[in-house]
Amino acid sequence: MGAQYRGRVDNRQAIGSWLSGPRAAMEEAGADFGYRGQQLGLPEEGPGSIARPGRRLGALAVDWGLCLLIAYGLITDGYGQATSNWALLIFFATSVLTVGTVGFTPGKRLFGLRVLDLGTGTVNPLRALLRTVLLCLALPALIWDRDGRGLHDRLARTVEVRI
Numbered sequence: 636m637g638a639q640y641r642g643r644v645d646n647r648q649a650i651g652s653w654l655s656g657p658r659a660a661m662e663e664a665g666a667d668f669g670y671r672g673q674q675l676g677l678p679e680e681g682p683g684s685i686a687r688p689g690r691r692l693g694a695l696a697v698d699w700g701l702c703l704l705i706a707y708g709l710i711t712d713g714y715g716q717a718t719s720n721w722a723l724l725i726f727f728a729t730s731v732l733t734v735g736t737v738g739f740t741p742g743k744r745l746f747g748l749r750v751l752d753l754g755t756g757t758v759n760p761l762r763a764l765l766r767t768v769l770l771c772l773a774l775p776a777l778i779w780d781r782d783g784r785g786l787h788d789r790l791a792r793t794v795e796v797r798i
Contacts, residue, residue: 672794685782685797686795690746690797694745699726701742702726727771735759747797748796749795750793750794751795752792753793762791769791
C-alpha cells in the first residue's frame with residue numbers, strides 16, 4: 636500500500652510541474668533564473684521594467700480596435716474581410732510610424748508602455764519596421780523567451796518596458 640500511495644504522490648508532482656511550466660519546475664529543482672529583465676540590466680519593478688503580458692495584450696487590443704474603427708468608418712462600407720485587411724494595413728502603418736518616432740502606439744501609451752532599443756534606448760525606424768512586420772505575422776509574437784520578450788522583440792533587439 637505504501638508504494639502504491641508513493642506512486643500517486645510522484646504522479647501528482649509530475650503533473651503539477653507540467654501544469655506550472657518548465658520554469659517553475661526548474662526553480663523547484665534549485666535553478667536561479669533571476670527576475671524577468673535581469674539579464675538585460677532592467678529593474679525588477681516600476682518604470683523601466685519588462686512589460687507584463689496583460690498590459691501588452693491590452694495595448695494590442697486597443698490599437699487593433701482603433702484600426703478596425705478607422706477601417707470600418709472611413710474606408711469600407713460595412714464589416715467584412717476588406718475591413719480586416721484595411722485594419723491590418725492601418726495597424727502596420729500606425730505601428731511603424733509611432734513606434735519608430737516616439738516609441739509607443741496609442742494603446743501602449745494608454746497602458747503606460749514604451750518600446751526601447753536595447754543599445755541606445757530609442758527605437759530606430761528600421762528596427763520598428765522589422766518589429767512591426769514580425770508582429771503582423773503573429774507567430775513570432777507568440778514565441779517568448781524567459782524574460783517575456785517575444786521573438787519579434789528579440790530579432791529587432793528591442794524591449795517593451797513600463798514608463
